[in-house]
Amino acid sequence: MGSFQKEATVVDWDDKERGNRVGDGSPNQGLKFGCTVCKHYVRRSWSELAPLSIARLFARDLARRLRCTRCGKREGYVMTWAWGPGD
Numbered sequence: 863m864g865s866f867q868k869e870a871t872v873v874d875w876d877d878k879e880r881g882n883r884v885g886d887g888s889p890n891q892g893l894k895f896g897c898t899v900c901k902h903y904v905r906r907s908w909s910e911l912a913p914l915s916i917a918r919l920f921a922r923d924l925a926r927r928l929r930c931t932r933c934g935k936r937e938g939y940v941m942t943w944a945w946g947p948g949d
Contacts, residue, residue: 873921881921
């Protein structure tokens with residue numbers, strides 16, 4: 863069996879749908895958090911996110927809590943992503 867690759871799922875702060883719960887059995891490596899204004903982003907693995915207790919939040923609710931560390935805006939997005947070791 864090969865590794866499972868799933869298409870990225872992106873949920874913006876202003877989406878009408880809440881998206882999926884962030885930690886619900888995702889086969890992906892982790893999350894990408896980004897800013898829709900200045901395009902700044904960071905990627906975090908599930909092991910880095912575990913202590914933050916975000917697993918029960920919906921993706922849109924998490925995106926609405928984000929504040930960009932570069933520009934300070936609250937217009938973020940959350941992406942579940944299966945990136946490779948070189949990404």
